[in-house]
Amino acid sequence: MNQTAASPAPPRAPLALDGPLTTRTVAGPRWARNLPVYEVNPDVYRFPKGAALREYEKQHLPVLKEMGVGFVWFMPLHPRGRKKGFGSPYAVRDYRDINPDLGTKDDFRRLVGRAHALGLRVLMDWVPNHTAWDNPMIETHPEFYAKNDKGEIVQAGPWADVAQLDYGKPGKWNRPLWDRMRDDMAFWVREFDVDGFRCDVAGRGGKVPVEFWRWLRPQLDAVRPVFLLAEADDAYLHPALDMTYSWNLPPVLWDVCAGRKPATAIDDELRKEAGTYPAGAIRMRFLDNHDWHGHADWGWGNGPAIDMRGGMPQVAPLMVLCTTLPGKPLLYNGQEMGFAKTDPPREAAERRRSPVWPFYRRLLELYRSRPAIFEGGFSKVASGQDDRIYAFVRRRGRERVLVAVNLSDRAQTATLGDASLSGGYRDWFGGRDVTLGATPSLDLEAWGYRVYVGRTR
Template sequence: MRLALALAACALAAPALAEPDYTPRDVVAVENAEWTRDAVLYQMNTRQFTTEGTFKAAQKQLPRLAAMGVDIIWLMPIHPIGEVNRKGSLGSPYAVRDYRAVNPELGTEAEFRAFVAEAHRLGLKVILDWVANHSAYDNPLTVSHPEWYTRTPEGALMSPAGTDWSDVADFDYSQPGLRRYMTESLVHWVREFGIDGYRADVAGYVPTDFWETARAELEKVKPVFMLAEWEQRDLHARAFDATYGWGWKEAMQRLVKSGEGAGPMRGYYAGKSETWPHAAMRMVYTENHDQNSWDGVAAQIYGPAYEAAIALSFVGPGLPLIYNGQEADNDRQLEFFERDPIVWKEGRHADLFRKLVALKTAHPALHNGRFGAPLVEVPTSTSADVFAFTRGAAGERVFAVFNLSPRGHTLTFDKARHHGRYIDALTGAPASFAGGESLDLPAWGYRIYTETK
C-alpha cells in the first residue's frame, strides 16, 4: 500500500510534457549568397576552351562571357594530374596529384590569380571543380599518409569500388587527418586566391558530415557557392546550395527518344515540388563535360527538341548551366584525355542563350531556389503533349507553353490561371489571354511570355 501511494504521489508530481512545436521549419539552413539569386552557370574546360588551353588565353574571353550575362564560371579541376595509371597522354583532370598546386599545362599560379581577378572585375564569380573522393595514385599523400586510403583485402591501394576509374585511388573518410587536410585545402583556395566556391565531384561518395564541416569553415572566410554532383536532398541542409537535377535531364531525354509527350517532364516537376525543399537549387542542363564526352553532342541527343530543352532549362524551376561551346554550336564530342580545342564561331543558339540569361536575370519569378517562384501548371486541351505553366504573382508572371512532342498542335487553355496582358519574351510581340484563345505550336515548339502591367 505504501509503495502504491508513493508511486501515485510521484506520478502527480511529474511535470507535464512540453507541447511539441508544430511550426513548419525550413530544412535548408544554408545561407545562399545574394549573388546566387539569379545566377547562371558556365562550365569551362580550360584544356579545350582555347587553342592554347591556358588561363591566360581563357582570360581574354571573360569579357565575352560577361556580356553574355552568365554569372558563375565553373572551372574543371586545375590541379596537377597524376602520371601513374594515366589515361591518354594528358590524363584526367579528376586524377589530382597535388591539391594545393596549379597544373603547369594550364599556367602559373600568378596567371590563375590574374584570371580570377579579371573575372571579379567583370562581376563574374569563379568556382573550382573539387575532387574529394579520390586522388591520383602518385599523389604524395599515398606515401606521407598511407592510412588515408581505402585498401583491398590484400592491403593495396584501390580505385573507388564499382567504378572503372583505374587512374585514381579511393580515400578513406573515417580518417580525421584526411578530413582536416581536405578542408584546409578547400579553405586555401578561397582565402589565398579569392575563388567563390566549389563544384564537388561525386559528392555523394564523400560523407555528408564532411561537407557540412567544410562549408562552415569556408563561410568563415567569405560567402561561397557550393554545387554537389549528386541528387540528394540532405546535402542542402548545411552543405550545398545546389545539387544536380539528373532527373530533369533524364525526363527530357526520355520524352525526346520515345515521343510520348510531356508526361516525364510533368512528373519531374511534380516530384521536385513534392519532395524537395523549395529553397534547394537544382542544376539543370542540356550539356556538360560528362554528357559531351561519354554520351554524345547535345544537338544530336535532343535533335529537333534541342532549342525547347534549352529554353525550358531557363524558365522552369532550376539553376541553368551552359557548357562551353554550346553557344558556338559545338558539333563534336571533345576528347577527355587529350587536347581538342573548341572551334569557336557565332552559333545559331548564341542569341537564344543571351536572351534567356537576360530573361532570367530580369524576372524575379525565374530566380533560383528560395529566391524564385514555384511553377503553377496551366491545363490545355492537349496536356498529354503540351506543358504550360506560370511562375510569379499576378502582374509579374512569366507564362510558358512547351509542346514536348513531335506532333504539332492547335491548343486552347482550360483555366484562367494565365489570363493577362503579355509580350513574347523572345520576339517582343504583344499577346493577351482572357479566355477562348487558341495557340498554334509546331512539333517541339514553345512560347515564353512576360506579363505587362
Template sequence: MQKNIFLIAIAIFLYSCESVNENHQQESILSYPEKAKAMNIYEVNIRQYTPEGTIEAFLPHLDRLKNMGVDILWVMPVQPIGVKNRKEPLGSYYSIKDYTAVNSNFGVLQDFKKLVTKAHENQMIVLLDWVANHTAYDHHWAQEHPEFYNLDSAGNLQSPVADWTDVADLNYENEDLHQAMINEMKWWITETDIDGFRCDVAGMVPNEFWKKAIDSLEATKDVFMLAEWDEPKMHDAGFDMTYGWEFHHLLNDIAKGHANADSLVAYLKKDVEKYDSSAFRMYFTSNHDENSWNGTVFERMGNAYEALAVLTATVPGMPLIYSGQEAGLDKRLPFFDKDTIDWSELAYEDFYSRLLLLKHNNPALWNGAFGGSFQEINKPQNSSKMLAFSRKKDDNEVLVIMNLSDSTQSFVIDKNYTGKTYQKGNNPELTVTFSENREPLAFDAWSYMILTQNSLKDK
C-alpha cells in the same frame, strides 16, 4: 501561315535589350544562396576551350561571357594530373596529383589568379571543381599518409569504382584526412579568392565531412557550394545547389519520344516534395560528362534541343551552359586527350543571351524560394504533348507554352488567361492578348512561346 506566326513568336522572345545591373549592386551586400538568386552557371573546360588549352588563352573570352549574361564560372580542375596509372594520353582532370598547384599544361598559379580577378571585375563569381573522394595514385599523400586511403587486403591503394583505375579511394573514417582536405580547399580561397566549389561525386563522401568543411569555409569567406549529386541530403550538409540528373535524363527521353509532357509535370511535382524550397537545383542539356560519353545535344536531343534548353531556364532551377554550347558544339570532346572547341561561329550565343536575360529580368524565374513555383495552367486533351505552365512572383508572371513532340499540335488557352495582355519575352513593344473566343493555336513540332508580365525591365 501558323508556322510563320510561331517562328516569329520564337524570334521575338529572343528580342535584344539591356541587362539589369541593379541586381549585382544589391547582391554585394547579401550572402549565399540569396546572392545567387537570379544567377546562372557556365562550365569552363580549360583544356578544350582554346587551341592553346591554357588559362591565359581563356581569359579573352571572359568579356564575351559577361556580355552573354553569365554569372557563375565553374572551372573544371586545374591541378596537376597524376602520371601513375594515367589514362593516356593526357589523363583525367579528376585524377589530381597535387591539390594546391596548377597543371603546367594550363599555366601557372598567377594565371588562375588573373582569371578570378577579371571574373570579379566583370561581376562574375568563380567555383573551382573539387575532387574530395579520391586522388591520383601518385599524390604525395600516398607516400606520406597511406592511412588516408582505403587499402586492399594486401595494403595497396585501390580504386573507388572498378573502371576508375587512375584514382585511389580516400578513407573518410580517418579524422585527420578531414582537416587535411579542408586545409587544401581553404588554400584556394585565401590564395586566389575563389567564391566556392563544385564538388565532384559529392555523395560518395560522407556528409559528416561536408558539414565540417562547409562550416570551416564559411568562416573564411561566404561561399557558394554545388554538389554533383541528386539527393536532398547534400543540402542538409550545407550545399546550396545539387544536380538535376533525373531531370536531365528525362529531357533526353522526351527528345527520343520515351517520355512526354506529363512525365515532366510529374517530375517537377515530385521534386518539390523531395527538396526543400530553399534548395537550388541545377538543370542542363549538357556538361563535360554528357558531351564526352553520351553525345552532343544534337545527337541526344535533335530538333528538340532548343525547346529543352528553354525548359532548363524557365522551370524552377538554375540553368547550366557547357563550354561551346553557345558556338553550337557538335562534337564529343575527348575526356583524356586534347581537342578544341570551334569558335568560328557563335550560332547559339544570341539564343543563350536572351534566355539568361529573361531569367535576370523576371523574379518569377529566380532560383529556389526566391522565384515562383511551377503551376500547370492547362490540361488539354493532348497534355502528353503540350506543356503550359506559369511561374509567378509578386506582380511578375511568366507563361511558357510548349509543344514537346515532333508533330504539330493545337492548344486552347485556359479561360482564366483570356483578356490578359502579355509581353513576348521581355519586349514591352510586342504583346499578345488571348481572345475571349479561345481560338485554337497551332504549335509546330518543338516550338514554344514565352510570355511575361511586369518584368524588372518594365519598371
C-alpha cells in the same frame, strides 16, 4: 457472377510548387540566386601549352559575360597524375597548385580578378573522394587512404587511375584528413577569392560522408560565403551543399521528344523532387555536361540514339524548360555554338557568329532578370494537348511569366485552361506585345516555344 468495374481514379490536382524547389528560400549566398552556370573544359580549346588561363581571362570571360553567364565553372585545374592513368583532370596530384599545362597560380589569380571585375563568379572543380596515385600524400599520409585486408591502398570505385581516400566512419572519423581537405579548399577561397566549388562524387557515388560536408560548410563560409554544387542528386546533401544535379530530368525530356513518354511525365519528376528535396534546394537543369558529352543520346548511352544530322531542333524548347523550370540552368562548353554537340571556339569572338547566339543570350537574360523565374512559384497550366505541350506559369509578386513548349515534331495549338492568364504580355523571344483573351490559346510550330512576361493587374 457479376463483377463491378473499378471506379476511375480521380484526376490529379494541377501541379503547383510554392516552396520546395522554387528557390524562394534561396540556398547559398544571395548573390548566387540568379546566376546561370557555364562549364569550361579547358582541354578542348587546344590553347598553346601553359596559355589556357591567360587566354580565357583575356578573350573568353568578356564574351561569356556578354552572353549572360553568371558562374564560370572550371573543370579541375590542378596538376594531374600519370601513374596508372592517362592524365585525367580528376586524378589530382596537388590540391594547392595549378596544372602548368594550363598556366600558373598568378595566371589563375588574374583570371578570378578579371571575372569579378566583369561581374562573373568562379567555381573550382574539387575532387575530395580520391587522388592520383602519384599524389605525395600517398607517401606522406598513407593514413588518409582506404586499404584492403592486406593493408594496400585501394582504387576508388571503377577508376583505376585514382586512390580512394578514407574519411572514416561514425565514432572513428579520420579528422586529420578532414582538416587537410578543409585547409586546401579554404586556401583557394582565402588566397584566390574563388566563389565556390563543384564537388566531384559528393554523394552516394563516392565515399565522402555527409557529416564531412555539414562540418565543412560553416568553416568555408567563415572565410567568405561560398556556393557549393554537388555532383550528386542525393537530397540529404542539402542544405550543406546548395545545388545538386537533376540527373533524373534529361532522360525524361528526351523520352518525351521521342514519343516514348507524354509530356506529363515531367510533372511526375517534379512531384518526386518536391516530395524529396527540402525547401530552397536548387536543382541544376541541363542537357549536356562533360560526363554526357560523348554519348549519342545526350545521356549515359542507355537509350536509342538521336539523329543529330542537321542539328537538333529539340534543343531549343528543352533548354527553355531547363532555364524556366524551378532550378538553375547549366550550359556546357560550346553548347552555344549550335543545336548539336559542338566544341567551343578557340577564338572567343566566334561565339557571336553562332546561329544560336541570339537565342542563348536572350534565354540567359530571362533567367538573370526575372525574379519570377529564379525565385518564383510554379503552377502547371492545362493546354488541351498535355501529352505534347508543357505549359506553366511562374509568379513572383505581381510579375508572372507564362511558358509553353511544344515537345513534338508537329504543330500544336495550346488552349490554356486558366482564364486568370488573360491580359497583356511581352513576347520575350518575339519582341512584341501580346494580349491574351479570356480563353487564351497559342499556336506552336513543331518544337516551338513561347515565353510571355507580364504583370498581374
